[in-house]
Amino acid sequence: MLKNRIIPCLDVKDGRVVKGINFVELKDAGDPVEQAKIYSDGGADEICFLDITASNENRETIIDIVRKTAKECFVPLTVGGGVRTIQNITDLLLAGADKVSINTAAVKNVDFVKEASKKFGSQCIVVAIDAKKVSDNKWEVFTHGGRNKTGIDAIEFAKKVEENGAGEILLTSMDKDGTKSGYDVNLLKTITNNTNIPVIASGGVGTLDHLYDGIVKGGASAVLAASIFHYGEYKIKDAKEYLNSKNVSVRL
Amino acid sequence: MNVTIVDYQSGNISSVINSFTEVAKGKVNLEVTSDIKKIKCSDKIVLPGQGSFKSCVDSLNQIKGLVDTLKEFATTNKKPLLGICVGLQMFADVGYEEAETKGLGWISGRVSKIDNQKGKFKLPHIGWNEIEIQKESKIFKDITNKSHMYFVHSYEFIPKDKSVISATTDYSSKIVCSVEKDNLFGTQFHPEKSDKIGLKVIDNFLKL
Numbered sequence: 001m002l003k004n005r006i007i008p009c010l011d012v013k014d015g016r017v018v019k020g021i022n023f024v025e026l027k028d029a030g031d032p033v034e035q036a037k038i039y040s041d042g043g044a045d046e047i048c049f050l051d052i053t054a055s056n057e058n059r060e061t062i063i064d065i066v067r068k069t070a071k072e073c074f075v076p077l078t079v080g081g082g083v084r085t086i087q088n089i090t091d092l093l094l095a096g097a098d099k100v101s102i103n104t105a106a107v108k109n110v111d112f113v114k115e116a117s118k119k120f121g122s123q124c125i126v127v128a129i130d131a132k133k134v135s136d137n138k139w140e141v142f143t144h145g146g147r148n149k150t151g152i153d154a155i156e157f158a159k160k161v162e163e164n165g166a167g168e169i170l171l172t173s174m175d176k177d178g179t180k181s182g183y184d185v186n187l188l189k190t191i192t193n194n195t196n197i198p199v200i201a202s203g204g205v206g207t208l209d210h211l212y213d214g215i216v217k218g219g220a221s222a223v224l225a226a227s228i229f230h231y232g233e234y235k236i237k238d239a240k241e242y243l244n245s246k247n248v249s250v251r252l
Numbered sequence: 253m254n255v256t257i258v259d260y261q262s263g264n265i266s267s268v269i270n271s272f273t274e275v276a277k278g279k280v281n282l283e284v285t286s287d288i289k290k291i292k293c294s295d296k297i298v299l300p301g302q303g304s305f306k307s308c309v310d311s312l313n314q315i316k317g318l319v320d321t322l323k324e325f326a327t328t329n330k331k332p333l334l335g336i337c338v339g340l341q342m343f344a345d346v347g348y349e350e351a352e353t354k355g356l357g358w359i360s361g362r363v364s365k366i367d368n369q370k371g372k373f374k375l376p377h378i379g380w381n382e383i384e385i386q387k388e389s390k391i392f393k394d395i396t397n398k399s400h401m402y403f404v405h406s407y408e409f410i411p412k413d414k415s416v417i418s419a420t421t422d423y424s425s426k427i428v429c430s431v432e433k434d435n436l437f438g439t440q441f442h443p444e445k446s447d448k449i450g451l452k453v454i455d456n457f458l459k460l
């Protein structure tokens with residue numbers, strides 16, 4: 001049976017982890033490679049890097065981090081943030097990323113998703129959708145880390161990226177992100193019901209129960225979380241044991 | 253020992269290179285190449301594959317003499333060869349991804365889309381799934397039944413002769429996830445992405 005995945009996400013800015021794990025054993029709390037290794041040794045099913053570096057000059061930094069991480073972590077590695085061109089994808093994959101996540105560039109031009117999935121295969125193209133609730137059962141796509149409205153309906157957009165070859169959708173609720181009050185389960189349920197590709201839930205996790213809700217109530221194939229793991233509140237193992245105790249199948 | 257990872261310009265093989273490099277450290281001489289001369293002198297070959305069946309077969313055919321060299325290695329000289337993901341799928345006679353495409357024909361069978369049972373099963377089949385070992389295989393030495401491996405694919409290899417199947421995994425149906433036929437080995441899952449247990453599979457292959 002296919003297991004539900006737990007994916008810790010590391011936000012990286014100018015080569016350093018922002019809001020990193022606060023483990024005592026860490027020599028350098030800001031080192032993304034070391035943190036990724038801790039997650040991978042701890043049983044993470046995948047690792048996700050989100051590059052929030054604002055400037056273009058520092059693009060090389062994330063490539064270097066990916067290169068080092070890929071030599072030490074032998075679980076899938078997804079990298080997102082600033083992926084705009086085929087060359088960006090080539091660089092990340094050559095450095096050792098297994099998947100890239102595309103956000104703004106996919107909204108601007110869905111053909112980019114098509115081109116990328118044709119060139120590299122759907123298996124490595126994740127489309128990250130940032131959605132904000134506008135009315136009952138209606139959500140709108142936002143870009144640039146939630147700053148820009150697009151007027152695009154999230155459900156329609158999810159279907160469109162699937163048609164264009166996305167292998168997975170990374171769905172973040174902008175209303176819930178950072179609140180620790182749980183995923184937007186309605187949004188998740190709506191998107192998972194309207195698409196046939198795996199959906200990764202993101203935005204809002206504060207407790208282990210929220211992970212359960214994302215999978216069982218929202219229908220997500222994987223759950224992504226940042227802060228509950230970063231601050232050492234829970235280890236990956238705790239999350240897996242909890243889900244397992246509630247009959248959610250995970251890789252133990 | 254010389255082991256070659258065939259780099260035929262199809263898809264992303266960085267992870268395959270990284271994990272084999274890790275396991276091979278100090279024990280095995282690892283080459284990543286499409287140079288036919290080097291392939292001929294190898295003791296073992298790893299044939300990775302990402303993207304569609306058609307694109308992989310097309311890429312193999314782009315390199316002059318490569319398919320014949322691989323065939324000689326695998327079927328005449330009968331030296332160990334490991335196909336990963338589409339690398340395994342290409343062992344088949346024919347694949348149906350994108351368009352009907354002739355495979356290498358080393359293990360009779362076809363590659364078809366996984367039946368998603370009208371949307372009940374999401375495709376691609378992405379993530380960790382348990383393998384059910386069907387017969388003893390050299391690459392599964394010290395690997396316990398029901399170990400978790402990482403999968404990402406939408407198509408499955410259906411061999412005619414079921415005795416080549418060394419493991420299956422449960423997704424919509426019993427999907428063939430590993431084969432062994434004499435010197436030919438193949439995994440549908442990605443040992444290079446399957447954590448320590450995956451590295452063990454690689455180690456087993458390198459120790460053959």
